[in-house]
Amino acid sequence: MNPGSRPDRAQQLTERKLISRRDYLRMLVVASGGLMLGTTGLAGGLFRRHGSGEAAAVKIAGGIDPGEMVDFAYPGADDPAIAYRLEDGKLAGFSTVCPHLACAVLWRKEHGVLECPCHDGFFDQRTGEVMAGPPTRALPKVELEERPDGIYATGTEH
Numbered sequence: 001m002n003p004g005s006r007p008d009r010a011q012q013l014t015e016r017k018l019i020s021r022r023d024y025l026r027m028l029v030v031a032s033g034g035l036m037l038g039t040t041g042l043a044g045g046l047f048r049r050h051g052s053g054e055a056a057a058v059k060i061a062g063g064i065d066p067g068e069m070v071d072f073a074y075p076g077a078d079d080p081a082i083a084y085r086l087e088d089g090k091l092a093g094f095s096t097v098c099p100h101l102a103c104a105v106l107w108r109k110e111h112g113v114l115e116c117p118c119h120d121g122f123f124d125q126r127t128g129e130v131m132a133g134p135p136t137r138a139l140p141k142v143e144l145e146e147r148p149d150g151i152y153a154t155g156t157e158h
């Protein structure tokens, strides 16, 4: 047949189509791989759980008066936490990383709760248990100990 005849053109078009399909699949694989890596990294950062288990005791304050709060990092430098003393004298300490999507949790002493403003998550200021909102897990607790020279964080509990 002639080079410009219909069957040859049809074959060329088919070959081009195959090449573009192959290229398309290649692009799809590269894009999927990129998305998977990005998602894994994001999830690793967002859903990182507060450090847990055995940790060295760390002095977090010389003292905390009723109604006062201190910010600190425990057990690691990237584990934000708070400790406060309630009006009845009880000390409480919690991670401030919301177990929902890792926003910063705030102590609202005037309302007697810990609040995550991102999606209106509320936690009990004494136990860290979920009171309302989307979180399904309690705030990790930071164990505190009063010693003669100050207040120490001595461990975490999930």
Ligand code: FES
Pocket: 098, 099, 100, 101, 102, 103, 116, 117, 118, 119, 120, 121, 133, 134, 135
């Ligand atoms: S991140 Fe805290 S309620 Fe959503």
